Amino acid sequence: MTAKPKLAFYWAASCGGCEITITELGMRLVDVSEQADIVFWPAAMDFKYDDVRQMADEEIDVCFFNGAIRNSENEEMAHLLRQKSKTMIAFGSCAHMGGIPGLANMYDIESLCQRVFDTSPSIDDSRGTRPQKTTTMPEGDIDLPTLFDHVKYLGEIVNIDYFMPGCPPVVDQVWIVFQAVLNGNLPARGSVLGADGRSVCDVCSRDKAETGFRINEFKRPHEVELDPITCFLTQGVICCGPATRAGCGTPCLEGNMPCRGCYGPAEGVQDQGAKLASAIGAMIDTEDPDKLQTILNTIVDPAGSFYRFGLAHSIMSRMKYE
Amino acid sequence: MSHQPDEVNNEELRIGVYVCHCGSNIAGVIDPEEVVQFAEGLPDVVHATDTLYACADSGQRLIKEDIEKYKLNRVVVSACSVRMHEPTFRAAVSEAGLNPFLMEMANIREQCTWAHGHDREGALEKAKDLTASAVAKTRFLTSLDMIDVPVTQRALVIGGGVAGISASLDLAEQGIETILVEKEPTIGGVMAQLNKTFPTMDCSI
Amino acid sequence: MSHLPTTITFASEVKAIPGGEHLELCYSCGTCVSKCLIQQKVDPAYNPRRLLRMVMMDLKTDAYLDPTTWLCSECDLCYEACPQEIHISQVITAVKHLAVEAGFTSPLIAVSVDEDLCSGCGICAMVCPYEAPSLFEKEVNGEVDRLSQVDQNKCMGCGTCVGACPLSAIGREGVTNTEIEAQIPTPESKPPTLITFICDWSLRAEDDLKILESYPPDQVNIVHIPCTGRIDPQHALMALDSGVRGVLVCGCKPGECHYKRGNYAATCKMGLLDSLLGQMNLPEKQIQFVQIGTQDRGRIRHEVDGMLSALFDIKEAV
């Protein structure tokens, strides 16, 4: 039997949710540890960067990299792990397409820092302090990684073998991928793991709109008593389902909340947010041109609603930071 | 000219009823003979007949001769609207020596056959009732004479356009004092604004 | 003479359908024929005046075979122009209704649904001005699947559904995403300054179209779409992404859309795209949506020149 495959898990600009979804495997982790060696998992155990630096190239069989690339440290580790591992999986929405951190691309660094360090409600008087590149301490100088002007997704800086969408990827899908990795039968490089080709609407069993139904006012989920049986669009609530890939098992829909598009664009969708704008824009019902604007204004945060997970991967982001 | 209102003249009433065919306008919907038969049964009706065109000379001559022959002192004409031929029938009866206001019309054309073509039987009943109503009214009619009033022999023409000018010229040339009133500072109206006018293509001032 | 028609004529059948009244008042003045663009742009045999005449003269089969019955898209331009206040488009729709009942079918090529791609989300059924698509249940290898189907006689080919369908599962030759995307230049093919998505009906006079085509290809590329309802913000962004510096979407004035509500859908899509660009504080003047009216002759020149000079300023500024 060949040597046990070496697995690595790393978390860059991440909330840790993707790490937790692995721990959710529970006892099954024990089987995994019998069949494979986890050689790098800083979030769970005390691994040091040097451990990876001392490895030979491509020593790691499969590296599960989650989290977006926000600062120089993330980029450095991404390059390092790419060098050290045969197969690299962009694990979760942040690595796959920038995720929630990607929404920062709407703002420049200065206004971000202002928000975080000055105007945030939980700060009483920041006297304008800012993180410094290097700070001299009695023990010696400590330096912080530099903050990039925009958030990048993993695929932007290294080439990736597989994508696994989801925020976080659903634990059952993670288990299926683990078994594929352990049994060595991963599909062709570049394909998407842990999701199926259809869109969320395909798997959603809610009653769809009557022919000719149109929306004359949008409401946010907390503003309306959501009916669990009918499609959210018929209730005037934005649901990204039509343009989002299925495979998550729709936990949100079961929890009576509209899909927010974390599994990324469905097959054939070039830019998830623009496509949703196109679909929802065509549904607005009025013959009176002036009322059109008032209805549009009821969509409070278009970019946030349509690009909640994919802003960093969007064409607009590329246009802005190219 | 007796102005005494309503003194009941108890001379013996002799009413004549004339039901007009008006070609097919009335006869096309109801049968005038049936109205005539009905009228004959009414009190004081001494003579009732139908006629093809009451307003024509033949119809009027029939009424005039009957007034002589049957010594009629009231006449009922069941035909068209008073706005059409009341003057005609009043003139006819007065030529026969009967006071024109002792003639009463029943409108069984515009307000009966023309409006109830879809309900012939109802139209017939209505024609009978309208004729009876006219007969009832003649029972209490008194002879009246037109009131004549003095006439100021001056005319007023409002509007100084081509129609107003032609009217005032015609009136003035008959020797009638005419006032031509025009709200604009000049007479001539729209015509004066026009370039040459058809057919003579001469100047329009 | 009673007012109710005793014998059932073709005209009385048409008048019985709501909107079909007053058709006997038509004194054949031809206003509707010249106000409507279908004869000038699609089929010389199209003539609403003649169709009304056929209805009145009881020529049922001629009417059912006449292209007017099938090509009218109920845009009501003729209704507001008719001096006899006849709702001409409703009379034509009534005739079409009777024609369909009599088994005749529309010569127009309707959109069709690719059942492998369709997810049954129902968006096409919501946005269609003619309510041609509708959802239905179907047994697909074992389990019940919900799909969309299109009523061949109702679809006018405006493409609003194609623009809205997230999965490119609906379409017809001429409006599919692949054909439109093929006309969007790629970075390598030296992209023009401006790309114009122009709807087929907003430029009334031929020489307006000539004005648009007179611009050198490296300055202005033209993409024809049946209606601005077909526009997809993705395509606008893809154009900007591949180096085109500006996108001009040109459709009809409110109330004059040839497909009833295509320009309202476009107004909303471009409005949403504007707010997206605004949130990313990208320059907004890059994408413009203009609505040209029936009497705005020569206005296309102002819009294109204005856009080119605006783009020139942006180029200087950045």
Add this chain to the structure above:
Amino acid sequence: MVDAARQPRIDVRTYTEVDKVEGFVGNFKVTLREKAKHVLADRCNGCGDCAKVCPIEVPNYFEINLAPRKAAYVPMSQSVPLIYNIDLDACIHCYKCVEACGPLEAIDFSQEDQLVRENIGAIVVATGFGHFDPSVMAEYGYGRFPNVITSMEMERLNNSAGPTSGNLIRPSDRKNPLKLAFINCVGSRDKRYIPSCSNFCCMYSIKNAVLLKQMNPAMDITIYYMDIRTPSKGYEEFYDRAREMGIHFIHGRPSLITEDETTHNLFIHSEDISLGRVIENEYDMIMLNQAAIPQPDQNHMSSVLNVAQSPGGWYMEYHPKLRPMDSPTDGIFFAGACQGPKDIPSSVAQGSAAAARASRILHSTRWEIEPTIAVVWPERCSAETRGRACGLCVKACPYGAVVIEGDKAAEIITAKCHGCGGCVAECPEDAITQLHYTDAQILAQMRALLADKPEEKILAFRCHWCSYGGADLAGTSHFEYTANERGIKVMCSARMDSDFIYEAYRLGAGGVLYSGCHPQDCHYITGQLIGAKRADRLKKIFDRMGMTDGRFRVEWISAAEGDKYARVLNEMQTVLDNMPPEALKEEIEKLQPDMEKRLKRFPGVPGVPEAMAYGDTLVRAIKEQKEPA
């Protein structure tokens, strides 16, 4: 025009309006408002020096605002009478005109409007017509495209006395147009604006085309038409001559005009129906043949003259075929376009016709009017029975024909009484009657009409001038309505005594219609007002009595509303049909005692007892006739 001024017997009063018209045929009292010209007519010799020095220029209505006039002005140089006018709205009181007038001293700024009362025997109304403003038709772009002009503007532009002294130019660049188009029926035959045909504009556009072609044969003129109407002698030949001269005629109503904003040339989009194809032609200039509409102040004048208006606003003639020149009011006649759009030859002909109709009256020293006037029984008037007159009759009379002096009974001035019957019905003592419309006569008619199965019948009281005419029109237009209607005609709704209504219900009538003129149409000025007040009182009484709504209807129907008359009657019939027969009979019986209670004084009216007795014999005779023995 000039000979009208020269004619000694015509007193031409320009810049004067008719304020009030009182009286009746042969005895009209007309109040004229001679607006202040601020120029003394006898002194001004029309030299125009004042205009030369006047610094103010304002648009001239006569030139359809294409050319200016001074504040001191005459509308046109050939004005008749040639007396200048100072327009105080525009004048800035620099008084240069006064200096220029010099010794003549014809200008007097202190002049005020003058009210003059004239005694008049007959009135001819010839107030003409107005022009439809095509700017409301956005599709033709009038007001937005400079080279789209109206027909009146064209008249002034190619008129040698016009602003360009006959040289037709394009407003946008003042060049002579070579390619011209006329569009007929602008606003006419259009349900959205003026549904009727304006009669003369087909010939009018051909005339203008021929004139322009004669002036400049190189000019290419096209006329867009729906139908060319050439109704009179020589018109069709003129149409042929226009074709021979090379004027193009396109059969097709344009739907749209667009403009090339650089050259200001215009494009007409229309269907050429003869070809069955849509065409788009370019023109330098377009003339819109605008519709003829009633004068803007026609509504005001019709209430001043107390004449009715037919649909569309034109004055309504007594009878369209038999008395087209007469108004419903004796002594007032119509001439020309005010009665309906017509061309110049017809207007002149109607001028003479109206003059002929008027001279019938004016040539006789006395004139006969209908003797249907009111007459008082002095012994019944409360002045004599209770020593104090109640005066209700005086209040009811619109003409002040009823006078009460001291404690003497009310008295009618025959000459002033128009015979509306208002006082007769208002008098609580029934002390006044109306000749030819006495209570007895009307009661007798009611007995005849309600003799057989009264509960199925609808008794309709109509006034001679309006609702009777409306009933006639319902017949002439063959609008079908229920044959259960039984009509009684009185002169005015003011004559419809409440006793008649109570008596009708006492006799068992199914429904009663109380109808008359619309308020502004009443032939007796305020007669309708009195009738309307009485009808509302009756409606409230019957509602309180619990009578089913719809059995008593109050409707104001003009002689032009035949359809409304038929609709109201059919609606009343449906009310009766919806009531089960026993319920109707039961309601009639239940209300009969209330009606009798209100008819206490009716049997005391002279002639009524005889009418009651006669009525019984008549009803028996009618019943015998109807049910065969």
